[in-house]
Amino acid sequence: MRLDDRSLGFVISFLLGVAWAAVLIGAVSSFLSFYHISFFFALVSSFIGMLPGLIGIILLEHIITNKEQQEELKKQTRLLQQLLTQKEQNS
DSSP states (O other), rough: OOSSSHHHHHHHHHHHHHHHHHHHHHEEEEEEEEHHHHHHHHHHHHHHHHHHHHHHHHHHHHHHHHHHHHHHHEEEEEEHHHHHHHHHHHH
């Protein structure tokens, strides 16, 4: 996992798995429910069935990206503070 926090990484990985399962179940169940009516209608309903899971995936990936950005900013701030203290000591 990309996150340093192990417990948060575990929870987000689990929720990503649940979201992907929701995508798969939504797509397959919607398709199988409507394929006897029309193949095109089955494809459209399959896409609509996938939407809740896809929205969940996008939200979780957004959380991961923001957390990574926050960690990177903390590292950069720490490095800049070290550079500032070195500059002050050399002056």
